[in-house]
Amino acid sequence: MTVTTPSGFRAAGVAAGIKSDDRLDLALVVNDGPDHHAAGVFTRNKVKAAPVLWSEQVLGTRALRAVVLNSGGANACTGPEGFQVAHATAEKAAEVLGCGAIEVAVCSTGLIGKQLPRDTVLAGVEKAAGALDSTSAAALAAASAIMTTDTVAKQAAHTDPAGWSVGGLTKGAGMIAPSMATMLSVVTTDAVVDPADLDPALRAAVRVSFDRLDVDGSMSTNDTVLLLASGASGVRAGAEELTAALTTVCRDLARQMQADAEGVTKRILVRVTGARTEDEAVTVARTVARDSLVKTALFGSDGNWGRVAAAVGYSDAHVDPGSLDITINDVLLCKGGVAAGGRTDADLSGEDIVVEIALGLADGEAEILTTDLSHAYVEENSAYPS
Amino acid sequence: MTVTTPSGFRAAGVAAGIKSDDRLDLALVVNDGPDHHAAGVFTRNKVKAAPVLWSEQVLGTRALRAVVLNSGGANACTGPEGFQVAHATAEKAAEVLGCGAIEVAVCSTGLIGKQLPRDTVLAGVEKAAGALDSTSAAALAAASAIMTTDTVAKQAAHTDPAGWSVGGLTKGAGMIAPSMATMLSVVTTDAVVDPADLDPALRAAVRVSFDRLDVDGSMSTNDTVLLLASGASGVRAGAEELTAALTTVCRDLARQMQADAEGVTKRILVRVTGARTEDEAVTVARTVARDSLVKTALFGSDGNWGRVAAAVGYSDAHVDPGSLDITINDVLLCKGGVAAGGRTDADLSGEDIVVEIALGLADGEAEILTTDLSHAYVEENSAYPS
Structure with a gap:
């Protein structure tokens, strides 16, 4: 091993x-x-x-x-x-x-x-x-x-x-x-x-x-x-x-x-499907994975899919808001770019969170692993001289 | 007014x-x-x-x-x-x-x-x-x-x-x-x-x-x-x-x-000079301004110029490490891509921090206003349903 x-x-x-x-x-x-x-x-x-x-x-x-x-x-x-x-x-x-x-x-x-x-x-x-x-x-x-x-x-x-x-x-x-x-x-x-x-x-x-x-x-x-x-x-x-x-x-x-990342409290998988290409799927997934507002929401176990939608929207990939579905931990929260479920319907209390973004355009797909943005991350990086 | x-x-x-x-x-x-x-x-x-x-x-x-x-x-x-x-x-x-x-x-x-x-x-x-x-x-x-x-x-x-x-x-x-x-x-x-x-x-x-x-x-x-x-x-x-x-x-x-940004404890000005173009100066300044490690270091009043250098290096702009100077609050900390001063020489205890990055290539320059990444930012955005 x-x-x-x-x-x-x-x-x-x-x-x-x-x-x-x-x-x-x-x-x-x-x-x-x-x-x-x-x-x-x-x-x-x-x-x-x-x-x-x-x-x-x-x-x-x-x-x-x-x-x-x-x-x-x-x-x-x-x-x-x-x-x-x-x-x-x-x-x-x-x-x-x-x-x-x-x-x-x-x-x-x-x-x-x-x-x-x-x-x-x-x-x-x-x-x-x-x-x-x-x-x-x-x-x-x-x-x-x-x-x-x-x-x-x-x-x-x-x-x-x-x-x-x-x-x-x-x-x-x-x-x-x-x-x-x-x-x-x-x-x-x-x-x-x-x-x-x-x-x-x-x-x-x-x-x-x-x-x-x-x-x-x-x-x-x-x-x-x-x-x-x-x-x-x-x-x-x-x-x-x-x-x-x-x-x-x-x-x-x-x-x-990922599991040992600085300040991690949530292991987050961002999965994008339905993109025009794999590269565009990576672009969308990475944009969401890097968004501080998404990361802090997930730290707070908050299924704030609106922040996910905003990040999808400002990514450099081709996106059609009308065909955008967002599912968090198996609960469909946004369907066709519109609210589909209550934000609190998804149980995010555990350590693993899966954010699925279906773009509905073609077959491009990709996954990005990331972590939440926690107090511990801020603490570690404002104190540790790396 | x-x-x-x-x-x-x-x-x-x-x-x-x-x-x-x-x-x-x-x-x-x-x-x-x-x-x-x-x-x-x-x-x-x-x-x-x-x-x-x-x-x-x-x-x-x-x-x-x-x-x-x-x-x-x-x-x-x-x-x-x-x-x-x-x-x-x-x-x-x-x-x-x-x-x-x-x-x-x-x-x-x-x-x-x-x-x-x-x-x-x-x-x-x-x-x-x-x-x-x-x-x-x-x-x-x-x-x-x-x-x-x-x-x-x-x-x-x-x-x-x-x-x-x-x-x-x-x-x-x-x-x-x-x-x-x-x-x-x-x-x-x-x-x-x-x-x-x-x-x-x-x-x-x-x-x-x-x-x-x-x-x-x-x-x-x-x-x-x-x-x-x-x-x-x-x-x-x-x-x-x-x-x-x-x-x-x-x-x-x-x-x-900027002064009223979520969780702000430091008002940060990133000034880039010597870029090939204004656009590239903006790119470098924005990359540094967005870097979570730079933002947490400055929250900790830590003049960690190495993180600034790393962010400059992964920006999409043209950069020559050999002509890179970094000055924080008027103290030259990195000269020609190499340590020039003690990291603690710059006094960052106040609320205003100026990070100056001289690329030494041409005349392109730009400034970006940003803020630090603090506990208050995490707190506000993991709790507030925006």
Whole structure:
């Protein structure tokens, strides 16, 4: 159920001292092969963190031996000095693992604008290399070492009956938004794959999993999803099976991120059907999922469908108010753009809320996962220096 | 300092009984001429309230005798029945004022999806007609009658030395977002104007005032700004002077809306300079102004410029991280995309915060007014049924 579920992988998580207390803050994931194929999806934010710039570069080779990940600092807006720290981190990992720096990706998360303590990080890499193991305990330590405002470690795996598997770990609770891979995530597989299949398979999986999660509309400077393939199972996986398995694992991880989002009290699924295209369905669902008035209403367990209708109406997609139906937790509240039921008819007292929006135009459909906007969200983000 | 400051206008605000208590809930603004030129700007939301559909239609004549405005119900998502109530409201006003229904605009605000009580509204129109006056007290009653979550009535005026003036009233504290006139506002002038100047002058003023205010990114179904010109001063105003005076009044009203926004504890001005174009400056400023992480940080008096940098980076505008400077309350915190000062160097303890973003690319610049994301915002919008 984690990155070491597939054969050929070891992981470690250690307290390097980047964070001020004794918490785990540095992780290492190593692919022992025989294959070292890799793919990556990165933030589309134009302000990219140093480790993103580094890792995008090394992914040019489509191969990776290892990934170093740290919390306690995003190494973003840190200039040439920050890039040198990311580079030195990869060099240190290469040295202790006996490979080239070009085979090591680096990921960071935490406060933007703070320089990472170079020597502390490098010592941490050495410490992590000494702790590498293929046990689930080692993987849990790795998943724990990248947590920031996360309250639980997030891992998932999927095993194909043919004898290969996909595993993953992730972190992310805030600054989570769309249109790219969100947060830090490492996904592994021991399938024997055609290297050319990796990148499209990862992108296809990310498009319908992490990219369909939108906590606060804020795209991070550090988002990275890396896929490492060891081939250690000896079993070949085709592009289609691989994509399906990756999608399963990435969706599992995305749901874990939703459930642990900053200040979450409601897990909200916005499902749009009947749009002209899938893209327009995503646009409508995302607009509703980001609307502060919808999110605060749902925090208050209030089936205020009028706010949903308003958000649908200002989305960039084609919408016909006369064919707009809105259903919340199975109760039809708006039919053809007009009130159909009492707003209090839907029971929203539980933790899960499903908002269904039927546009009645064509067959385009999509779902976005989001959360409510609660006092806890405001509290956490007005106090926590992320 | 209000809609009756220009000559030729009368106003009234009464308690019609649309709201369940005795609060003022219906306003009437009448243009006694001699001119009856008018222009209007309406929400671009595709889900438009019935009064918006009605008023857009009557504005086709570019002339208005009167405007009826009510709080206590938005008359949105109310279908043909809702449209008939808006129509009947205009007919009743026409009857009591001795004009045609086609000369009467209607504006509503309040909960979406609720039918307005037709007879109550019509009786209210008659009551308001009996209370019409050109005093500031009458105008204050009108401004008060359209308040929902507003805590203060909002009025403004500007007098040109040549002997004509512009006055306005507005409401709006939530569901306030860009790209169209926001909220309900009636602006009057007694200048003698070329009717063809009115619409472009109003659009120009709205573009840099109401359209530059963004409380929560949520575009309402009912936003309407109407301009009525009586010509009663006998003094001619050219397009340029008229636009300038309208801009002054609309900016004043927009600032009053910002200061009274739902849950506001900080008045935030986001100023972007050095963009490739004004449009791109608006895009960057709006993206930062809408970012929940920026808004919660500023609620916490935290000069977390890294969140500003991240928002700049995910905006749709062209951005070069290497030339990005961020200054908060006069303290340069980020220079060339890298930390320049301590985050705590800026004193954000007061109610006003200025976030300056210099992109260093060209001459495009723009400002957006916004507010923080506070506990009070969450409280108000999870409890208040708007």
